[in-house]
Amino acid sequence: MNTTARFSTEVLRNRLLDEIVGERVAGLYDPRVEEAMRTVPRHEFLPAVSVETAYANQSVSIKDNPAEDALPFSCASKPDVVFFMLVQLQLEPGHRVFEIGAGTGVNAAYMRHLVGSSGLVVTGDFDGEVTACARKTLDATGFRDVEVITRDGALGAEELAPFDRIIATVGVWDPSPAMQNQLTPGGRLVLPLRWRGLTRSVAFTRQPERLLSDSVKMCGFLPMIGQDGEHAGYVDDAHLIRLFWDDDQAIHPPALKTAVSQQGTVVWNEASVEPVESFDGVWLRLSATEPATCRITVKPAAIDAGLRRPAAPALSPALVDGDSIAYLTLERMPVEEGTEPRFRLGAVGYGPQGHGLAERLCTQIMACSGDRTAEPVISLYPAGTPDYELTDGYVIEKPSARMVISY
Incomplete structure (x- = not known):
């Protein structure tokens, strides 16, 4: 050289x-x-x-x-x-x-x-x-x-x-x-x-x-080869809406096909973010409280066809229950000229239980609004550890470990 x-x-x-x-x-x-x-x-x-x-x-x-x-x-x-x-x-x-x-x-x-x-x-x-x-x-x-x-x-x-x-x-x-x-x-x-x-x-x-x-x-990383506990599937025939979930969750994406083809219900709350402010804490809190938490990915063509835009189309948190779904969304708030724009957070629900799921998601938006940078404490115990030896928190079962998330 x-x-x-x-x-x-x-x-x-x-x-x-x-x-x-x-x-x-x-x-x-x-x-x-x-x-x-x-x-x-x-x-x-x-x-x-x-x-x-x-x-x-x-x-x-x-x-x-x-x-x-x-x-x-x-x-x-x-x-x-x-x-x-x-x-x-x-x-x-x-x-x-x-x-x-x-x-x-x-x-x-x-x-x-x-x-x-x-x-x-x-x-x-x-x-x-x-x-x-x-x-x-x-x-x-x-x-x-x-x-x-x-x-x-x-x-x-x-x-x-x-x-x-x-x-x-x-x-x-x-x-x-x-x-x-x-x-x-x-x-x-x-x-x-x-x-x-x-x-x-x-x-x-x-x-x-x-x-x-x-x-x-x-962070974002490629998944480890040989670990098959994660699943992905498309909601629609055009492969525009995709869900990602875990082995212990009863999620069947095609069951949502009818729901997402109809009008959704939006639930807003008082929480808002600046353009570069993270709402990552919402997802983390959902995973520590809601067994129905998963990920949704939406391609632009689905949004053009009328589906409400997720907060981050490439990866946003969602709640799924049978034939109903709700996911995080946002919209720009009115601002005075010369001031920084803000976006209010909410959830949009589809299907018979969509509104209720959206309200549950909004509950976690408010829970983390006081401190969006708060990190959960995660404990990993060997598989088979009895419940009485676990710390307090939400338990996610893995084949080799019992994962406890707490705030």
Whole structure:
């Protein structure tokens, strides 16, 4: 690489980190993580794209999925998400860390930089093509001492355990026993945890009887291969309205076809948001109170045909009960000239029970209006833990864990 090219990549990399540090999308910061990401050459782990793309704050697909409306099989995560998840992980020199989801290898390189020569980084992936690529890029960039293994990440790496830290860079619906048991006492586990159609990066500390969260941040990740507890289905024949729900929920999207073809009922309340203000807290509170919580995705053609626009058409919270549905919506409020616009929040219901579902959704809008940044506390207990040993909160059953959400 010549001097001009080296200078340009350094400028682009530093510009990206300046943006990430300045915005702090999750409100988290660690100078050691910043230094690692300013040092490791991300573009060398993404040789198939331009350096401008490599240093843009966006995810990069590295293995596509040809199926309809499907996510890629593998991608390099958004740099700002990588940043705050590494902050959540709290790596120190000498730590032993296992990564589930090898990707391009760049995250393992960041972690190797953080744990130093006395630490150990192991990264694994289900896909042999992905691990081969990660091995190649890590070798080419001087990180030959990172261990790369090909296996189901849910199994962990028992031969190298225990680990001080475990991190997943794929969406995890069912936290496996290995994720819980291969941690040292007091060790940290960071997962893009999936439930009720949403994904949040949750940082846990291992306690004697459970894993206890201390950080829950918005993120988006590809789902982990081999975990089949999540379902998706279309409401309509044109495949414009899609629902996402969990295995323990009795949701049948085609049962809603008649309801969404008719006039909906809108319920408003006094809560409102600014244009860039998050309403993520509504979804989190719904998941902690309403067993009917799921996700709705709506394409523009459905809105053009008369369906009321969800608050975020690509992913909004919804409640479903049999042949009825309600989901979060919003509308711009009248404002005086020169003032910032605001949007009031509400819910639109369809079907015989749609109005009641919309009112229930609005109850949770009001519940979180006092503090929209409040994070729930999430506890993970091993499957089979008796009820009397659980902390207070709403329980979601997973095959390998009992998940308790509380506020």
